[in-house]
Ligand code: ADP
């Protein structure tokens with residue numbers, strides 16, 4: 001049988017890629033046809049995403065896909081969560097989207113929490129408190145100059161899908177990160193929208209992964225040389241990453257390791273009790289209505305920002321190896337502290353936090369990196385214990401997927417801190433999850449997530465780290 005080809009557009013906070021997913025009866029192979037850098041820029045008083053540049057990079061990637069894989073039948077889109085753009089009544093973007101690390105929500109958080117207390121928010125949306133959740137961002141947006149002209153609030157992957165097809169919907173897994181969806185029904189919460197004074201008509205209807213959103217607009221199809229469907233996938237990158245975890249068994253925890261580390265377990269039903277809220281665990285909606293029960297752990301953002309401050313590009317293997325060879329005990333920071341959310345001066349902020357807590361200050365870059373690695377591994381271990389205790393899910397193995405799966409020192413420290421075997425890879429789990437959900441919708445992949453994951457477990461190159 002001829003293999004079939006599905007294209008994945010996967011854009012994270014630190015970088016994007018367009019990949020061809022070549023699917024045959026036994027396996028999925030990914031070929032990267034285009035990669036590009038991403039990052040928020042400060043413009044017009046806010047940290048923003050450059051929408052025009054992202055769309056140009058997406059089009060470049062699709063042109064490369066058309067060149068190398070003209071038989072591509074469908075494309076899926078995923079990006080980081082919570083952020084959105086505003087469209088006017090004619091469907092034109094009103095501005096570059098403001099990024100979640102922008103400080104505009106500082107005043108919105110107390111205002112929203114006064115309108116609906118946090119316990120009630122949790123009972124409805126089941127989300128951990130993060131200061132940048134869309135509901136806080138929208139409350140800040142209402143004070144801004146664009147609100148009166150806004151006809152549609154559109155999450156980033158849906159904004160790209162709208163550019164490609166002209167169709168407008170909100171994808172279900174990403175909708176669940178807005179804080180405006182009822183975790184039990186999966187639909188917009190009338191109660192929260194009313195409390196925040198947001199007109200429900202601003203929010204496009206929710207669509208499930210595996211639905212055909214539309215086809216590439218004729219003008220684009222001609223220009224790019226590609227006539228393909230756009231199929232809705234788990235458009236929250238973490239939802240697609242969890243689909244791409246190569247584990248046939250369910251007694252596992254995952255660490256989706258990129259700019260953030262999303263650490264948790266997959267469940268069939270949300271955990272909404274007070275202990276779960278107090279531990280700040282989130283119930284995000286997964287593909288096939290699974291629940292991604294997890295916490296956002298500060299992640300490799302800390303490392304990215306140190307490298308940026310040091311003027312180092314890429315992820316230098318030598319520095320990671322040097323850090324990995326240092327002894328433990330040099331100090332740890334709380335990677336989840338809100339003080340690390342904003343960009344800038346990360347080495348200094350880490351040193352200040354260590355000083356404040358009575359740790360020695362790092363003398364070298366490797367020592368700073370080691371503090372980050374030890375702090376992340378410790379946070380993963382605590383989070384996995386809590387996820388297991390709060391949900392009742394036994395955890396035998398820890399799967400690390402995403403760019404951070406290549407960080408050998410971090411994987412080794414994670415195995416030691418969790419006392420469990422770590423299985424690292426695939427690096428591109430998100431693109432794999434994106435491709436598999438499309439392939440299933442078009443009859444080219446198995447019906448259940450377990451069967452898909454068993455295929456990945458057999459077909460992907462994985463590294464194992466023993467707990468000792
Ligand atoms: P996101 O989707 O959030 O942009 P990715 O999943 O692409 O993130 O992961 C990016 C991270 O992966 C980088 O910040 C870096 O720390 C890590 N990484 C990428 N390449 C390597 C490598 N060769 N060795 C170690 N870590 C790497």
Ligand code: LRH
Pocket residue numbers: 012013079080081082100236237238258259260262296
């Ligand atoms: C990871 C991620 C995470 C969200 C954050 C905004 O890329 O989507 O799941 O919390 O970005």
